[in-house]
Amino acid sequence: MKPETDEALDTLAGEFVLGTLPPEQHTAVAERLRTDSALRAAVDAWESRLLELAALAAPQPPSLRLWGRIQRSLNELAPPASERRAKWWQRLGLWQATTAAGLAASVVLAFTLLTTPPPATQFVVVLVAPSSQAPGWVVQTSDSRTIELLPLGKDALPEGMALQFWTKGPQWGAPVSLGLVKPGEPYRVPLQSLPPLEADQLFELTLEKAGGSPTGLPTGPVKFIGRAVKVI
Amino acid sequence: MNSPVTPFDFHQCLEACAQGDRRALQALYDHEGPRLLGVARRIARDNATAEDIVHDAFIRIWTGAASYDPARGSARGWIYSITRHLALNSIRDTRRETVLDDADMAAVPTLPGRLDDLALWSGSAKIYRCLEQLQPGPQHCILHAYVDGCSHAEIATLLGAPLGTVKAWIKRSLKALRECLE
Numbered sequence: 485m486k487p488e489t490d491e492a493l494d495t496l497a498g499e500f501v502l503g504t505l506p507p508e509q510h511t512a513v514a515e516r517l518r519t520d521s522a523l524r525a526a527v528d529a530w531e532s533r534l535l536e537l538a539a540l541a542a543p544q545p546p547s548l549r550l551w552g553r554i555q556r557s558l559n560e561l562a563p564p565a566s567e568r569r570a571k572w573w574q575r576l577g578l579w580q581a582t583t584a585a586g587l588a589a590s591v592v593l594a595f596t597l598l599t600t601p602p603p604a605t606q607f608v609v610v611l612v613a614p615s616s617q618a619p620g621w622v623v624q625t626s627d628s629r630t631i632e633l634l635p636l637g638k639d640a641l642p643e644g645m646a647l648q649f650w651t652k653g654p655q656w657g658a659p660v661s662l663g664l665v666k667p668g669e670p671y672r673v674p675l676q677s678l679p680p681l682e683a684d685q686l687f688e689l690t691l692e693k694a695g696g697s698p699t700g701l702p703t704g705p706v707k708f709i710g711r712a713v714k715v716i
Numbered sequence: 717m718n719s720p721v722t723p724f725d726f727h728q729c730l731e732a733c734a735q736g737d738r739r740a741l742q743a744l745y746d747h748e749g750p751r752l753l754g755v756a757r758r759i760a761r762d763n764a765t766a767e768d769i770v771h772d773a774f775i776r777i778w779t780g781a782a783s784y785d786p787a788r789g790s791a792r793g794w795i796y797s798i799t800r801h802l803a804l805n806s807i808r809d810t811r812r813e814t815v816l817d818d819a820d821m822a823a824v825p826t827l828p829g830r831l832d833d834l835a836l837w838s839g840s841a842k843i844y845r846c847l848e849q850l851q852p853g854p855q856h857c858i859l860h861a862y863v864d865g866c867s868h869a870e871i872a873t874l875l876g877a878p879l880g881t882v883k884a885w886i887k888r889s890l891k892a893l894r895e896c897l898e
Contacts, residue, residue: 491891498890501797502861503759503804504868510808528788530890533897535793536843538800540863541758543750550753550767551745554774558738561779 497526501534548653552680607631608715609687611708620708623687631662631673631681638668639707646694649673650702652686664696665689685712724748726791733781741778744795752799759803759865769806773799804865846896854889857882 488496499505500513517524609623622634633649641647647667652659662673675681690697691704724747732740752773757766776798784794847855856875860866866874872882 494894495887495890498894499886502858502886502890503800503808503865504861504871504886507808524788531797532789532793533843533893534858534862535790535796537859537862538751538755538796540859541751541754543754544757544763544766546745546749546753546770547763547767550749550771551742553767554741554745554771555738557771557775558741558778561775 493523494526494530497523498530500527501530545655548655548682549680607681607683607685607712609685609710609712611687611689611710613708614706621689623710623712625681631675633665633671633673635668635670641667642691644694645704646692646696647689647707648692648696648702648704650686650688650690653682654684654686658701659686659688661696661700664692681712683712683714686710687712726795727786730777730781730784730791730794733778734784741774744777745774748795752796755796755799756803758863759800760806765806766803769799769802772802776802807865842897843893846893849896850889850892853877853881854885854892857885858889858893861886 496505496513500510503510505513513523513527517527607623607625610619611621611623612619619636620639621636623631624634625631647665649662649665649671650659651662663671665671686709688702688709689707690702691707692702693704697703724743726744729740729744733744749770753766753770756769756773757763760766760769773795777795780798784791788794789797847858850858853875857871860871860874864870868879868882868886871877872879875882877885
């Protein structure tokens, strides 16, 4: 790299932070930052000078599944470097002692996993009629990916009308349709397109015209409603 | 944003992350997640990509927390730099030096019209007072580049200015801002 004035270096640093350098020049600067402390100091200064401009981007609430995704990725990582420094719980003797116990535990767990039926229900929702509080349907989850809507009786449906199934998480802007339900028949919904179920999530069945709500949001009267309760 | 109650301690948060404290990272996510997503969304112009960027940023914050050096800048700045550069990298390959087509143009968010509004937003940050002293063209160059992640060519299209002019405006603005902020 040819000698450059302080000002040229500073402008280069500023453009690097702005992000306006052409790709190959950007890569070259990023590479140079590893060794060039003057350039690094200039870049750091621009990062801090321009930082407050970040406030111009309107905040946006992350989808409910983003934190779960981050956690899953963290679980796949080794612990951060500093944790690898020897601490009391990282001494060899301790590990030798606990390894045997851990091994025994994993044998037990493996056996349990092989012999236990699929995961137990995690959430349950009893949908009641708003007027009479009479339970009409039960929603249960065997995992957080599928839900089952089970009828407790069979209601007559007016001619030309349909029961539409909805859910809304505590922080969602609007309910989401889970489809049309036939009275007296169980209904299964894969929840792949929705964030994981959470406590207090609202479920309801509304009376809509045959074919479902034309607006994509509930329009008819609520026939049954309930909130998800976590089952321990 | 300008609430005076117990400011979030970014530095302490990174120290806790470096010690492997997952709750510290979650506290950061709860506190800063929407703002970081806003920054990424504005540059990526796409919700799914923006979430990928914030995901990668939090992984990088977690794995890099031990290497954060307070002598080089604030912890908050470090976190934002990681997010912004990931966002810039994500768009760099695909569209940096191509001219925006009409559909892209429509997707570029417009800037708030008046810097007075911005000052309210961000407290009394000096950068805004310095930006106000720039002519509209150079000022918009800086904002489109930093906030929208626009390339020279994209800014030229947005402002209807020749590419060479945009490049000169950016250099001149950086110099003026540096002097103003000294």
